[in-house]
Amino acid sequence: MNPKRRPLIAGNWKMNHGGKTAVELASGVAKLTASFDKVDVVVCPPYTALAAVVGAVRGSRVEVGAQNVNPKPSGAYTGEISPPMLNDVGVSWVIIGHSERRQYYGETDGGVADKTRAAMEAGLRPIVCVGELLDERERGETLSVVKRQLNAFSSILADKPGFGAIAYEPVWAIGTGKNAGPAEAQEVHAMIRARLREISAALADQTRILYGGSLSPKNAKELLAAPDVDGGLIGGASLKAEDFARVAEEAQRG
Ligand code: PGA
Numbered sequence: 019m020n021p022k023r024r025p026l027i028a029g030n031w032k033m034n035h036g037g038k039t040a041v042e043l044a045s046g047v048a049k050l051t052a053s054f055d056k057v058d059v060v061v062c063p064p065y066t067a068l069a070a071v072v073g074a075v076r077g078s079r080v081e082v083g084a085q086n087v088n089p090k091p092s093g094a095y096t097g098e099i100s101p102p103m104l105n106d107v108g109v110s111w112v113i114i115g116h117s118e119r120r121q122y123y124g125e126t127d128g129g130v131a132d133k134t135r136a137a138m139e140a141g142l143r144p145i146v147c148v149g150e151l152l153d154e155r156e157r158g159e160t161l162s163v164v165k166r167q168l169n170a171f172s173s174i175l176a177d178k179p180g181f182g183a184i185a186y187e188p189v190w191a192i193g194t195g196k197n198a199g200p201a202e203a204q205e206v207h208a209m210i211r212a213r214l215r216e217i218s219a220a221l222a223d224q225t226r227i228l229y230g231g232s233l234s235p236k237n238a239k240e241l242l243a244a245p246d247v248d249g250g251l252i253g254g255a256s257l258k259a260e261d262f263a264r265v266a267e268e269a270q271r272g
Contacts, residue, residue: 019243019249019269020248023223023225024057025056025057025272026059026269027057027060027262027269028059028062028083028111028113028250029253030085030113030116030253031061031085031256032085032253034064035257037067041070041074043061043063043258043259044080047263048078049078049259050266051078051263052079054269054270055079055270056269056270056272057266057269057270058081058249059266060145061075061081061082061262062112063082065084065099068108069108072108082110083110083112083143084104085112086112086113086119086133087100087101087104087112087136087142089101090136101140104142105140105142109142110142110143111142111144112144113145114146115147115148115171116187128170130171134171134174142182143182143183145182145183146171146183146185147184147185147187147251148186148187149164149186149189149231150190155188161206164206164210165209168184168213178221179224179225183249184226184227185227185229185230186207187231189231190231192231192232192253193253193254194231196231197231197234200240204244204245204246207244207246207247208246210227226248227248228247228249229242229249230250230252232254233252234261234265235268238268239268242268250265252265
């Protein structure tokens with residue numbers, strides 16, 4: 019981490035805790051992170067729990083994000099949720115381009131860019147995800163793949179330093195218990211920041227680049243110590259308030 023940037027710890031609940039247990043989990047996170055004044059904490063429940071979780075964390079440090087968004091404001095798009103709808107329920111963040119959406123729901127680099135633009139126009143703060151597959155890493159293509167994914171949306175950010183965050187999530191590390199090492203993560207984070215610097219120094223200095231992929235209380239300290247890692251996007255370990263708060267605590271310690 020770098021003291022110039024405030025760390026951000028976000029929990030991606032995926033398709034878990036969409037009902038009554040969501041309020042319990044969110045309230046637990048709010049309670050356990052109440053004294054953490056040096057870190058931004060975001061939880062991203064499923065759509066069905068967004069309104070309840072916004073209510074549960076009201077008055078706390080915790081902010082709420084969605085896990086996806088449709089770029090259109092309204093219309094005949096059965097099953098979809100738009101940026102203004104997220105605004106309406108009090109959501110301030112949204113995860114865009116998660117690898118599970120790219121892999122299972124055909125999201126493309128272009129689609130990710132459209133969603134990022136639409137979310138920002140609606141005043142939402144995107145957490146845009148990038149990351150290579152295992153075979154891409156094995157072929158030595160990690161940096162070129164991530165650069166391609168980044169180039170698809172980075173120009174949208176030009177005059178928006180501090181717009182939100184970028185999450186580097188190596189796909190082989192997601193949900194596998196196999197995290198990238200701090201040096202592996204740092205290499206990619208540094209490349210992302212260098213690319214942002216080509217757009218503007220403010221964008222590079224202010225953008226928080228999160229690491230995601232089996233981030234847990236066990237490895238948070240060493241990963242967050244990497245100079246270009248500004249926080250984390252956490253799946254599995256965000257489903258227990260204690261584990262998630264312990265990662266946030268590492269970020270709070272700096
Ligand atoms: P994980 O998921 O922490 O369970 O690996 C991270 C993510 O998919 O955002």
